[in-house]
Amino acid sequence: MPTPATTISTASAAALASFLFCRSPPSAGPTSPPPLPASAFSRPAVVLAVRAFASRRLVSCRIALSSGLEEEELLAAAMVGKRVRVKVPLKVYHVMKAPDLDLDGLEGVIKRYVGVWKGKRISANLPFKVEFEIDVEGQVRPVKFFAHLKEDEFEYLSSD
DSSP states (O other): OOOTTTOOOHHHHHHHHHHHHHSSOTTSOOOOOOOOOGGGGGSHHHHHHHHHHHOTTOOOOOOOSOOSHHHHHHHHHHHTTOEEEEOSOOEEOOOTTSSSEEOTTOEEEEEEEOSEETTEEOOOSSOEEEEEEEOOTTOSSOEEEEEEEOGGGEEEOOOO
């Protein structure tokens, strides 16, 4: 059985719900939604949801059109095809014909930059796909394999 202290009238409950939903006192007239911080605009879907929840009267969405992807794609296209040498001790285990292969000092060719995919930046931890060739005993031809590397794990060789 509700006590008089916990009983809320229907009118005051509606006013309280309106106050909680609109973030403004029910006596105040129509107001604009509160401004969002600049960090909220990094994700357009979040901005849309917050604006829609804060006020049913205004829905807006901001999208950053220029984020530097064009420059990044041009730089990546210039890097593809360059010869590189691995400068850090790095072991790979995915080459079946050469298990526990240390890439330190091996030379290869950058085949692809995978930091941008379909015009969008992705969070590739190892964005450079490099092709290597090694001679293995018992194999007639050199064994080709790929490894994904960070830019600080290799150095560019001169094209002399």
